[in-house]
Amino acid sequence: MxxxxxxxxxxxxxxxxxxxxxxxxxxxxxxxxxxxxxxxxxxxxxxxxxxxxxxxxxxxxxxxxxxxxxxxxxxxxxxxxxKLDMIPVECVVRNISAGSLCRRLGVEEGQELNPPTYELFLKNDALHDPMVNESLAESFGWATTEELARMKALTYQVNGVLKQLFDDAGMLLVDYKLEFGRNGADIVLGDEFSPDGCRIWDKATRKKMDKDRFRQGLGDVIETYEEVGRRLGISFD
Amino acid sequence: MxxxxxxxxxxxxxxxxxxxxxxxxxxxxxxxxxxxxxxxxxxxxxxxxxxxxxxxxxxxxxxxxxxxxxxxxxxxxxxxxxKLDMIPVECVVRNISAGSLCRRLGVEEGQELNPPTYELFLKNDALHDPMVNESLAESFGWATTEELARMKALTYQVNGVLKQLFDDAGMLLVDYKLEFGRNGADIVLGDEFSPDGCRIWDKATRKKMDKDRFRQGLGDVIETYEEVGRRLGISFD
Ligand SMILES: Nc1ncnc2c1ncn2[C@@H]1O[C@H](COP(=O)(O)OP(=O)(O)O)[C@@H](O)[C@H]1O
Ligand SMILES: Nc1ncnc2c1ncn2[C@@H]1O[C@H](COP(=O)(O)OP(=O)(O)O)[C@@H](O)[C@H]1O
Ligand SMILES: [Mg+2]
Ligand SMILES: [Mg+2]
CATH class of the missing domain: 3.30.200.20 (Phosphorylase Kinase; domain 1)
Incomplete structure (x- = not known):
C-alpha cells in the first residue's frame, strides 16, 4: 500500500x-x-x-x-x-450531563442521564455545529431515514461496549460523538474515538481526563490522555 | 360557568x-x-x-x-x-424555510421543505426556548415516548388540515408551533393557533401576513391578521 x-x-x-x-x-x-x-x-x-x-x-x-x-x-x-462517503452529522450520546448540554438547558454538570440522551449536530464550523434532528437531516438530504436509524442503533451499541470498558478501568464515559459514513450499502463508523471527542472522568475523583483539560486550561492534557490509555491497557511506546 | x-x-x-x-x-x-x-x-x-x-x-x-x-x-x-397539564415543549412544523431555521442552518428563506420538518423546542424564555429532541424530553421527564409520538402524529395531522385550508384561501402556511397537554390519558392540542404563532405568506406575492410584521416592523400587523381571517371566512365583528 x-x-x-x-x-x-x-x-x-x-x-x-x-x-x-x-x-x-x-x-x-x-x-x-x-x-x-x-x-x-x-x-x-x-x-x-x-x-x-x-x-x-x-x-x-x-x-x-x-x-x-x-x-x-x-x-x-x-x-x-x-474510504467512506461521510455523513455530515455528528451523533452524540450523553451518559452524564456536561458541556454544551448544561449551558443550553440550564442543568447542573454531573447529572446521570437515564436513558442516555442522543443528539445530532450538523458538522459545520462556520455555523458552529448547530443542533439538528432526524427530520431536518432527511429533508435537507444529509441522510435517509434508514441511515439515521442505523446510526442511532450503532451509536447506542457503541455505548454499551464503551461504557463498560471505561467503567472496568475506573472511569466514567460521560459523553462522546461519533461520525459515520457510507461504504456501499453499509453504514460504517468512521473518524476517530479518542479523548479529543469524548468526555471521560475518573470514577472516584471525577477528575477530567479528556479535551476539557485543553478547553479549560487545566494542564497535563496529553499526560492525562496517556493515563486513560494505560488504564485501558494501551501501550504508547 | x-x-x-x-x-x-x-x-x-x-x-x-x-x-x-x-x-x-x-x-x-x-x-x-x-x-x-x-x-x-x-x-x-x-x-x-x-x-x-x-x-x-x-x-x-x-x-x-x-x-x-x-x-x-x-x-x-x-x-x-x-384544563390541561401542559407539556413544556413546542412542536414546530415547517413547510417552507424561514426564521430561526435559516439562521441556524445558513439556508435561504422560502425553500420548500420536503418532507415538512418537525422540531421540538423547550418552552423556557430564560433559556431562549432552546432546541431539544425526543431523547432529551424523555430523559429529562418532560414527556414519555408515547406522548411524544402522539404529539408528532397530531402535529402532522394538523399540517394536513391547515396547509390545505390556507392554500384554498390563497395563502401559504410556512410554519407554526403547537403546544399540547395531558387531559387524563389523552394528549390534547392546547394553547392557540393564530398569526402570532405561525408564518403565513400570500401565495402570489409572498407578502408576510403573520407576527413577522411585528418582529420586522413592517406595520399593519392586526389589519393583516384580520385580512388572513377574512380570507378564511372568519368574521371579526
Ligand atoms: N474513513 C473515512 N473516509 C473519508 N473521510 C473520513 C474518514 N474518516 C474520517 N473522515 C473525515 O476526515 C476528517 C478528519 O479530520 P479532522 O481533523 O477530524 O477534520 P474536521 O476538522 O473536519 O473534523 C473529518 O472531516 C472526517 O469526517
Ligand atoms: N388548556 C390549557 N390548560 C392549561 N394551560 C394552558 C392551556 N392552554 C394554554 N395554556 C398555557 O397558558 C399560557 C398561555 O398564555 P401565553 O401568553 O401564551 O403564555 P406564555 O408566555 O407562557 O407562552 C401558556 O403558558 C400555555 O402553555
Ligand atoms: Mg474532526
Ligand atoms: Mg404563548
Whole structure:
C-alpha cells in the first residue's frame, strides 16, 4: 500500500489517498483546537497517542460487531481506513450531563442521564455545529431515514461496549460523538474515538481526563490522555 | 360557568380558574411580544382577533378529528377551554424555510421543505426556548415516548388540515408551533393557533401576513391578521 497525495487537512487529522481507491490513510497530527478553531495549539505526542488510542477502541468495537473503517496501524501517527462517503452529522450520546448540554438547558454538570440522551449536530464550523434532528437531516438530504436509524442503533451499541470498558478501568464515559459514513450499502463508523471527542472522568475523583483539560486550561492534557490509555491497557511506546 | 381568579398571566394570554375544576378561561390580551419578550407593544384589537381566529381554527381541527382543548367563545377576547397539564415543549412544523431555521442552518428563506420538518423546542424564555429532541424530553421527564409520538402524529395531522385550508384561501402556511397537554390519558392540542404563532405568506406575492410584521416592523400587523381571517371566512365583528 502506497500513500499518495493529501486530500483534506481537517482540524486534527489529514486524509491521504492511497494506491487502493477503496482505502485512505488517516494521519493524526499534534494540532489541537477548541471553540470552533478559535483556541489552537500543538500538543506534543498527541497525534501518536490519539492514533493508538483510536486503534485500540476501533478494534474493541469491531470485535463487538460494530462495523468500523479501521484496517490497521501504519505508523505511530498513521492508520489505514476504508474510504467512506461521510455523513455530515455528528451523533452524540450523553451518559452524564456536561458541556454544551448544561449551558443550553440550564442543568447542573454531573447529572446521570437515564436513558442516555442522543443528539445530532450538523458538522459545520462556520455555523458552529448547530443542533439538528432526524427530520431536518432527511429533508435537507444529509441522510435517509434508514441511515439515521442505523446510526442511532450503532451509536447506542457503541455505548454499551464503551461504557463498560471505561467503567472496568475506573472511569466514567460521560459523553462522546461519533461520525459515520457510507461504504456501499453499509453504514460504517468512521473518524476517530479518542479523548479529543469524548468526555471521560475518573470514577472516584471525577477528575477530567479528556479535551476539557485543553478547553479549560487545566494542564497535563496529553499526560492525562496517556493515563486513560494505560488504564485501558494501551501501550504508547 | 363562573370566571374565578387569574392563575397565570403569560406574554399574550391569561389563564383563569372557573367554578368547574376541569375548565379554564383563556383571555387573549392585546399585549404583543417578540425576541423572548425584549420587544413589547399593545396592539389594538389583537386579543379579539386572535381569540376569534383561534376559535375558528380549533373548530376546524376538532372537526377533522384532532382533540383540542377548545370548548367555545365566551366573549370577544375570552374562550372556555379544557384544563390541561401542559407539556413544556413546542412542536414546530415547517413547510417552507424561514426564521430561526435559516439562521441556524445558513439556508435561504422560502425553500420548500420536503418532507415538512418537525422540531421540538423547550418552552423556557430564560433559556431562549432552546432546541431539544425526543431523547432529551424523555430523559429529562418532560414527556414519555408515547406522548411524544402522539404529539408528532397530531402535529402532522394538523399540517394536513391547515396547509390545505390556507392554500384554498390563497395563502401559504410556512410554519407554526403547537403546544399540547395531558387531559387524563389523552394528549390534547392546547394553547392557540393564530398569526402570532405561525408564518403565513400570500401565495402570489409572498407578502408576510403573520407576527413577522411585528418582529420586522413592517406595520399593519392586526389589519393583516384580520385580512388572513377574512380570507378564511372568519368574521371579526
Ligand atoms: N474513513 C473515512 N473516509 C473519508 N473521510 C473520513 C474518514 N474518516 C474520517 N473522515 C473525515 O476526515 C476528517 C478528519 O479530520 P479532522 O481533523 O477530524 O477534520 P474536521 O476538522 O473536519 O473534523 C473529518 O472531516 C472526517 O469526517
Ligand atoms: N388548556 C390549557 N390548560 C392549561 N394551560 C394552558 C392551556 N392552554 C394554554 N395554556 C398555557 O397558558 C399560557 C398561555 O398564555 P401565553 O401568553 O401564551 O403564555 P406564555 O408566555 O407562557 O407562552 C401558556 O403558558 C400555555 O402553555
Ligand atoms: Mg474532526
Ligand atoms: Mg404563548
Amino acid at each position: 502506497e500513500k499518495r497525495e493529501e486530500l483534506y487537512a481537517g482540524k486534527a487529522k489529514s486524509v491521504y489517498r492511497t494506491d487502493d481507491p477503496e482505502r485512505f490513510v488517516l494521519v493524526f497530527r499534534d494540532d489541537t483546537s477548541a471553540f470552533d478553531g478559535e483556541k489552537k495549539e500543538q500538543l506534543n505526542r498527541k497525534g501518536m497517542v490519539n492514533n493508538k488510542f483510536n486503534a485500540f477502541i476501533m478494534e474493541k468495537l469491531e470485535a463487538a460487531g460494530v462495523p468500523t473503517h479501521f484496517e490497521g496501524l501504519l505508523s505511530d501517527t498513521e492508520s489505514l481506513v476504508k | 363562573e370566571k374565578r381568579e387569574e392563575l397565570y398571566a403569560g406574554k399574550a394570554k391569561s389563564v383563569y380558574r372557573t367554578d368547574d375544576p376541569e375548565r379554564f378561561v383563556l383571555v387573549f390580551r392585546d399585549d404583543t411580544s417578540a425576541f423572548d419578550g425584549e420587544k413589547k407593544e399593545q396592539l389594538n384589537r389583537k386579543g379579539m382577533v386572535n381569540n376569534k381566529f383561534n376559535a375558528f381554527i380549533m373548530e376546524k381541527l376538532e372537526a377533522a378529528g384532532v382533540p383540542t382543548h377548545f370548548e367555545g367563545l365566551l366573549s370577544d377576547t375570552e374562550s372556555l377551554v379544557k
